[in-house]
Amino acid sequence: MTVKVTVTGAAGQIGYALLFRIASGQLLGADTPVRLSLLEIPQAVKAAEGTAMELDDCAFPLLEGIDISDDPARAFDGANVALLVGARPRTKGMERGDLLEANGGIFGPQGKAINDHAADDIRVLVVGNPANTNALIARSAAPDVPAERFTAMTRLDHNRALSQLAGKLRVPVTEIRKMTIWGNHSATQYPDLFHAEVGGKIAAEQVEEEWLRDTFIPTVAKRGAAIIEARGASSAASAANAAIDHVHDWVLGTPEGDWTSAALASDGSYGVPEGLISSFPAVSRNGRWEIVQGLEIDAFSRQRIDASVNELVEERDAVQALGLI
Numbered sequence: 001m002t003v004k005v006t007v008t009g010a011a012g013q014i015g016y017a018l019l020f021r022i023a024s025g026q027l028l029g030a031d032t033p034v035r036l037s038l039l040e041i042p043q044a045v046k047a048a049e050g051t052a053m054e055l056d057d058c059a060f061p062l063l064e065g066i067d068i069s070d071d072p073a074r075a076f077d078g079a080n081v082a083l084l085v086g087a088r089p090r091t092k093g094m095e096r097g098d099l100l101e102a103n104g105g106i107f108g109p110q111g112k113a114i115n116d117h118a119a120d121d122i123r124v125l126v127v128g129n130p131a132n133t134n135a136l137i138a139r140s141a142a143p144d145v146p147a148e149r150f151t152a153m154t155r156l157d158h159n160r161a162l163s164q165l166a167g168k169l170r171v172p173v174t175e176i177r178k179m180t181i182w183g184n185h186s187a188t189q190y191p192d193l194f195h196a197e198v199g200g201k202i203a204a205e206q207v208e209e210e211w212l213r214d215t216f217i218p219t220v221a222k223r224g225a226a227i228i229e230a231r232g233a234s235s236a237a238s239a240a241n242a243a244i245d246h247v248h249d250w251v252l253g254t255p256e257g258d259w260t261s262a263a264l265a266s267d268g269s270y271g272v273p274e275g276l277i278s279s280f281p282a283v284s285r286n287g288r289w290e291i292v293q294g295l296e297i298d299a300f301s302r303q304r305i306d307a308s309v310n311e312l313v314e315e316r317d318a319v320q321a322l323g324l325i
């Protein structure tokens, strides 16, 4: 059956890196035809049309059609997968509250359109920043959609952590299992090496404590800023790659004996307040994310998880005060 995938911010840089991979079958597998629905703001519809022309020019066997719209109700109509990429970036002089409010104006109406028009099996991944809180806003505008269907992306952070650790230990990334990013997709996130395994042994025991604390954690947490500094633009192809990984694993399942990281609605696990969209170790079984249970959290990790979760609580309280949730 054809799967309808709606991508917002389709004319942006992540959109450009994402759409061709979806159309080629990398999101849902080589047996699943897709129909793309591109949502943009009116000024960027023409650019989205240009991207659609290029998609046509690839003659992808799995691509059944492309719709382009500036109307969320149309763009999400019958959507099975929604990748919410378009967001209001933070600009000079903008306070955090202004940013949350501007994004509330985007993710509230999109959540409502998903509620009213998407297919019953809709799965939502929020990429646009601040991703966790934007996902919270969209979810609260969609009371008829199960809360578990709204997720936010920390898979890029997860992949960054894999790569940094592999480089340090000079092992292929395939040697690493059970990496976890906890908390917010922000500089407070906590990449956890106390449960990660390399060659079957705990990663934290294979690296120096100083490296873990003073190099690994800040490098992963601040990698987005380092890319902006080097490239003059934020991560795009790697963000698109992570979005593909997240949805692919959600729909098709995570490999046995491993887990990944995804920002999911908390059920209270690990002391994260219920309902917050926070990153956890997660597996997907039968098309549903499950938070990995029963991990022991030591004082070092507890402090860092709490710091990131507290930031999420502050963001939630701020959008609540603005009447956005």
Ligand SMILES: NC(=O)C1=CN([C@@H]2O[C@H](COP(=O)(O)OP(=O)(O)OC[C@H]3O[C@@H](n4cnc5c(N)ncnc54)[C@H](O)[C@@H]3O)[C@@H](O)[C@H]2O)C=CC1
Residues within 6 Å of the ligand: 008, 009, 010, 011, 012, 013, 014, 015, 039, 040, 041, 044, 085, 086, 087, 088, 089, 106, 126, 127, 128, 129, 130, 131, 153, 154, 156, 157, 185, 234, 235, 236, 239
């Ligand atoms: N969660 C993560 O790991 C990452 C998140 N990001 C975030 O992803 C977002 C997109 O990044 P880029 O593609 O580089 O930005 P971009 O600025 O190149 O593209 C954003 C696009 O969204 C569109 N847009 C704005 N408001 C919209 C609306 N209401 N409806 C539909 N489209 C709308 C714009 O017209 C633009 O074409 C940013 O918020 C960025 O911070 C980026 C990298 C990683």
Ligand SMILES: O=C([O-])CC(=O)C(=O)O
Residues within 6 Å of the ligand: 129, 156, 223, 224, 225, 227, 234, 235
């Ligand atoms: O700050 C940004 O826009 C980019 C970002 O989220 C990341 O690269 O992790």
